Amino acid sequence: MTSPTPFDLIVIGSGPAGQKAAIQGAKAGKRVALIEQTREVGGACVYQGTIPSKTLRESALQMVRFLQATEVFEFRMRDDVKITNLMTRLDRVVRAHGKFMKDQLTRNGIDCFHGRAGFVSDQEVRIQKIDGTSALVTAPIIIVATGSRPRVPDNIPIDHEHILDSDSILSLVYLPKSLTVLGGGVIASEYASIFALLGVQVTMVDTADRPLKFLDQELTDEFCEAFEKTGGHYRGGQKIDTVQWDGCSKVTTVLESGETLESEKVLVALGRVSNLEHLNLKATGIHPTTRGLIPVNNHCQTTVPHIYAVGDVIGPPSLASCSMEQGRRAVCHALGLNSGVAPEHIPMGIYTIPEMSSVGLSEQEATAKYGGATVGRARFHEIARGQISGMTNGLLKMVADPKGEQLLGIHIVGEGATELIHIGQMGLLHNMLIDRFIDNIFNFPTLAEAYRVAALDIAKQRQH
Amino acid sequence: MAHSTITPLAQEERETLRSFIADQLGRGNLDLPLLPVVANRVLLLSSDPDADASQLSSLIQQDQALAGQILRIANSPAYAPRTPIVSLQQAITWLGLTMLAGLAFSVSVQSGVFHTTGYEKEVRNLWRHALATGLFGKEIARRIRHNVENAFLCGLLHTIGKPAILHLLSQTPDKSAEPFSWITVESLFEEFHVMAGSKLAAVWQLPDPVQETIRYYQDDQYHQAISPTKGAMITCLAHHLASVILGDSTHDENSLLTLPVVQDLNFYPEDMTALLELRETVKASVECFLP
Numbered sequence: 001m002t003s004p005t006p007f008d009l010i011v012i013g014s015g016p017a018g019q020k021a022a023i024q025g026a027k028a029g030k031r032v033a034l035i036e037q038t039r040e041v042g043g044a045c046v047y048q049g050t051i052p053s054k055t056l057r058e059s060a061l062q063m064v065r066f067l068q069a070t071e072v073f074e075f076r077m078r079d080d081v082k083i084t085n086l087m088t089r090l091d092r093v094v095r096a097h098g099k100f101m102k103d104q105l106t107r108n109g110i111d112c113f114h115g116r117a118g119f120v121s122d123q124e125v126r127i128q129k130i131d132g133t134s135a136l137v138t139a140p141i142i143i144v145a146t147g148s149r150p151r152v153p154d155n156i157p158i159d160h161e162h163i164l165d166s167d168s169i170l171s172l173v174y175l176p177k178s179l180t181v182l183g184g185g186v187i188a189s190e191y192a193s194i195f196a197l198l199g200v201q202v203t204m205v206d207t208a209d210r211p212l213k214f215l216d217q218e219l220t221d222e223f224c225e226a227f228e229k230t231g232g233h234y235r236g237g238q239k240i241d242t243v244q245w246d247g248c249s250k251v252t253t254v255l256e257s258g259e260t261l262e263s264e265k266v267l268v269a270l271g272r273v274s275n276l277e278h279l280n281l282k283a284t285g286i287h288p289t290t291r292g293l294i295p296v297n298n299h300c301q302t303t304v305p306h307i308y309a310v311g312d313v314i315g316p317p318s319l320a321s322c323s324m325e326q327g328r329r330a331v332c333h334a335l336g337l338n339s340g341v342a343p344e345h346i347p348m349g350i351y352t353i354p355e356m357s358s359v360g361l362s363e364q365e366a367t368a369k370y371g372g373a374t375v376g377r378a379r380f381h382e383i384a385r386g387q388i389s390g391m392t393n394g395l396l397k398m399v400a401d402p403k404g405e406q407l408l409g410i411h412i413v414g415e416g417a418t419e420l421i422h423i424g425q426m427g428l429l430h431n432m433l434i435d436r437f438i439d440n441i442f443n444f445p446t447l448a449e450a451y452r453v454a455a456l457d458i459a460k461q462r463q464h
Numbered sequence: 465m466a467h468s469t470i471t472p473l474a475q476e477e478r479e480t481l482r483s484f485i486a487d488q489l490g491r492g493n494l495d496l497p498l499l500p501v502v503a504n505r506v507l508l509l510s511s512d513p514d515a516d517a518s519q520l521s522s523l524i525q526q527d528q529a530l531a532g533q534i535l536r537i538a539n540s541p542a543y544a545p546r547t548p549i550v551s552l553q554q555a556i557t558w559l560g561l562t563m564l565a566g567l568a569f570s571v572s573v574q575s576g577v578f579h580t581t582g583y584e585k586e587v588r589n590l591w592r593h594a595l596a597t598g599l600f601g602k603e604i605a606r607r608i609r610h611n612v613e614n615a616f617l618c619g620l621l622h623t624i625g626k627p628a629i630l631h632l633l634s635q636t637p638d639k640s641a642e643p644f645s646w647i648t649v650e651s652l653f654e655e656f657h658v659m660a661g662s663k664l665a666a667v668w669q670l671p672d673p674v675q676e677t678i679r680y681y682q683d684d685q686y687h688q689a690i691s692p693t694k695g696a697m698i699t700c701l702a703h704h705l706a707s708v709i710l711g712d713s714t715h716d717e718n719s720l721l722t723l724p725v726v727q728d729l730n731f732y733p734e735d736m737t738a739l740l741e742l743r744e745t746v747k748a749s750v751e752c753f754l755p
Contacts, residue, residue, distance in 0.1 A: 130721075160609055
């Protein structure tokens, strides 16, 4: 029996969490093994998730901007713009990003293994290679970052032809006439709004009365209004009974209310499940939760102290940005390094059309915590930059304490929201007072002016 | 093959045929057969998101032989209808629009496009392989959670260049009465079928992913394909699987694991086992289609 190859750190999974964990380990001078079950590094984030959906979104927006520009510049777009063209651009972006990540790992001297990792013991991992051979590696610290995949509900026969998931929808060869999107979360809302903008008749169905219920309602109201303007419909408070391809031309979705919805394709976006099945966690003594997640403490440490879990395998928030930080911090904790102050205010970016982003307390949370809240609003169409860019919708909502002095949260819906939020995030990190937004000067014309307008709105209420 | 013992060709004759095919393919005005009207319309319909089943049904009804074949396939044990399929509309509902369009296209092309006198058995084997490749293509796409819609057609047409070469050979000016040795024909396939298939696909205006698959489905080529449908890579593996289960491959089931395309598609041994478990189902479908 060949003895296992020793490393200082083993990282299982090369998505955002695993990659940052491995790099942190290498930068600390440790010998790092990174095991990835796919040939390419980057995980679902690069190949099925964050990068492809955002690229498709950008392509859709560019196409619509071109279509709008035809009136001004007197040119015509081809009527048969193909979705494969949009997807081909996506493929280029994905390949470039994958290469960038691979180069980064190589530069840092990380040993990358292509294979499926399974624990043999709490310090030993077997790598099952694709050709059927295997290798053993061992390390005193192990990071699990195996990510997640789309959930397949028992009552929905996903065939990747008519009934798709968020992976297979990325290889559509033509735009369907109609699409039913099952789910009301981030992935469902992002794809629903992208396809609606591309001219597909989209209906979202979910149990919640509004999509993205964890966000401030004013944001989701704006999103719903924009979604409906592009022909989309949201059907809230609905449970799905059955989904069936009729073998001919349409998929029928039967709701528990008895109502039926017919569409050419269905996208199932009803959550994700952690990739734990090949890990053989029982060899470590770690027991997944009933929801199939790995339980961890604040340092992402599992019940076995030298095994950490980061990213989607530990559950929400399941944001690439957070996963990266979890990976970095877990390794710092394991190696006894100073990881800096734990992030207090993590922004959330939703790449719907229009974008939504949020940081800090919502109006409801502020009211619960402080017994009240002062809210200032700035609508993009009232901002010069918004007018110039033709933004008919868009809102920046600023939440302050009841006296209207202390900044507590920022919530934005509108194009550029995910970039614009960072001003608010910095404000929160530095305990900024509302008046600082009024006393300072922003570039003009920019959407950042919305911060000043919202702050003035709060100040106005303060005076009364 | 029987032909190789009947008419062994001298090297000189083989070279003559090579020159003839190369010359034909090099010409701008290549004399390739036109796509039959029905097949052409079936193809257009199958890629038209506005098309519906009734349109395909009416189209198939225009070709009596085609309609008969489709009904026979729909009623075959491989598709195991719960009740006998008696109408085309019913067949469409049972088989699915995409599958039916692919089958209708294939039947239509086989029945009328190519002059293959003397090679009937071999041509039938080519179609068996193409059909098995299409069927495996669908399953491979499904396993990698990829849209399966295009995979069948890509597999079905990936070696369309081979019957096209036979068609060209039938136009050889000094063609002898006997068919050419099959070994010679196969060597011509090896050298020219991708080029012939690509030209035919362009003439027939096949969908872009299908054209790309024809051009790049081979082991050392699929990396050049850029279509996000991954048709070339999927078809490459499907092609090998079809060859193995139909007994016309130098690979055995175990050696498939060492193929680079298996690694590129990230198929672990258990994934390959699951695919190979479909062998009888695929064979049954092929047999009912080409009894």
